[in-house]
Amino acid sequence: MPDPKKTLCDESEFDAFFKDQVKSLASYLYYRFGDREQAQDIVQETFSKLWQQCAEVPLEKARSFIYTVASNLFVSVKRHDQVKLRYREQAVELNNVNNESPEYQILEKEFMEKLTDAIASLPEKQRAAYLLNRVEKKTYREIAEIMEVSVKAVEKLMHKALKKIKDRIGDL
Amino acid sequence: MNENRDDTFLARWLNNDLTEEERKEFEASDDYRSYQKIVKASGHIMAEEFDTDSILSRVKSGRQATNATREASHARTVKLWGYGIAATVTLLACFFYFYTRDTLVSTDYGEQMAITLPDGSDMRLNARSEAVYNSQNWQEQRKIELAGEAYFKVASGNTFTVSTSHGEVSVLGTEFNVQSMNGLLTVTCYEGKVKVVTSHSEHILKPGDHFRSLDGSESLSVIKENAPGWASRESRFKSMPVKYVLMALENQFNVDFVYDQLPAEQLYTGSFPHSDVNVALDVVMGALLIEYEIRNDGTVLLKD
Numbered sequence: 001m002p003d004p005k006k007t008l009c010d011e012s013e014f015d016a017f018f019k020d021q022v023k024s025l026a027s028y029l030y031y032r033f034g035d036r037e038q039a040q041d042i043v044q045e046t047f048s049k050l051w052q053q054c055a056e057v058p059l060e061k062a063r064s065f066i067y068t069v070a071s072n073l074f075v076s077v078k079r080h081d082q083v084k085l086r087y088r089e090q091a092v093e094l095n096n097v098n099n100e101s102p103e104y105q106i107l108e109k110e111f112m113e114k115l116t117d118a119i120a121s122l123p124e125k126q127r128a129a130y131l132l133n134r135v136e137k138k139t140y141r142e143i144a145e146i147m148e149v150s151v152k153a154v155e156k157l158m159h160k161a162l163k164k165i166k167d168r169i170g171d172l
Numbered sequence: 173m174n175e176n177r178d179d180t181f182l183a184r185w186l187n188n189d190l191t192e193e194e195r196k197e198f199e200a201s202d203d204y205r206s207y208q209k210i211v212k213a214s215g216h217i218m219a220e221e222f223d224t225d226s227i228l229s230r231v232k233s234g235r236q237a238t239n240a241t242r243e244a245s246h247a248r249t250v251k252l253w254g255y256g257i258a259a260t261v262t263l264l265a266c267f268f269y270f271y272t273r274d275t276l277v278s279t280d281y282g283e284q285m286a287i288t289l290p291d292g293s294d295m296r297l298n299a300r301s302e303a304v305y306n307s308q309n310w311q312e313q314r315k316i317e318l319a320g321e322a323y324f325k326v327a328s329g330n331t332f333t334v335s336t337s338h339g340e341v342s343v344l345g346t347e348f349n350v351q352s353m354n355g356l357l358t359v360t361c362y363e364g365k366v367k368v369v370t371s372h373s374e375h376i377l378k379p380g381d382h383f384r385s386l387d388g389s390e391s392l393s394v395i396k397e398n399a400p401g402w403a404s405r406e407s408r409f410k411s412m413p414v415k416y417v418l419m420a421l422e423n424q425f426n427v428d429f430v431y432d433q434l435p436a437e438q439l440y441t442g443s444f445p446h447s448d449v450n451v452a453l454d455v456v457m458g459a460l461l462i463e464y465e466i467r468n469d470g471t472v473l474l475k476d
Contacts, residue, residue, distance in 0.1 A: 018228055026222040040222055047231040087216040115213050133186070134214040140187065158183035166206050 008054040008062060017062055018047060025066055027136050028146050032128035033074045034083040046070040085116040118168040126161035129154055229280040278302040281426035294325040298402050300423040321351040323400050339370035349400040356416055357385040362398055401443055408443040417456060425449040431474035
């Protein structure tokens, strides 16, 4: 076969790049736009485009290529489902297992529901930044690269997100 | 809200980037506990899981289908024969767009695919297999690179070659099956004549001849079937080392086996159906007298 150079047309290069990037991309799309199924479909379509255009996209441009293509595809889709976040109920209860009443445990569950509602109703960029940082454990710099903004902009999104969540949950 | 706090204050707090003074002041403030509770609770939100393996296999199966719709590329890897034939039509249409490129077709766990080659020859791919060929110069050179297992019905014409990492199989017009994986090459001739060339030897197979090369040791035997079992949704084995039977089970059902040691010299003669993983495991393990347990994480533990 042709292609003596290392390119994404080389299947092992492509697979390595895919493995490296797919989870970040899928999580980002889901957290930002909601709708898991659409996120998976768009991830697939995006990597299919990359696979087909492997000769035109150099390896160092590939990351920015997939985020740009995927975001454009998502924006062009009209309706999105809300983000539905799941949490570890056991962990929530375990924290209170010793000295808390059952009523208190129910309160904790209620709190998790309120929290996930509050996160779901954040503006999309704030929600994406917050969840990438808190759930996916990405650094601000990594988030900045994913969202193609400055680190400072990510810090502002994080600040606003946390403040909005608190305001929405109200008195704790 | 405290007016000392700028528009990145909370972000810096999360990152432990506040100055000592800022931090002390924040911890003494009214809303500190609320923020602390939100951040702690956020840690209980679970990361979303995505089925990345199936995304990748759909990406790959869509390589030759640029001009087809996304729906069509979903149909490329199919679980049923009927759909496989429909997909073949789409594939043929795509040859006109992609005649300059190598065509790659592949199947995932438990899938089979029917491909009609440019000269009308048929190729059926078994699960977890991959074939690459060039349809542009197909008439000059009928050559397929194969990893995995495929069954061919070759239209008569010039030499038709299946190239594997374990050797080359070439024919003029015939029906045969090639299986190539991890040290194992088997070739079965169902019609016509098949020539097998490995690094050690050269053989001409007649209908019913079954050639096997296992880690370099070669043998010839005779079979009675007139098509491979897997084409009718059953995997058949004759005196096969257990590890290849396990590999075939893994390819069909996407299961993982966990074991300390395999009975290395034990051989399996028999079959398993592709319809039900539990039946298949029962049949194989029952015959081998291996006790097993399907664990919660989906792996299969083999006991001594």
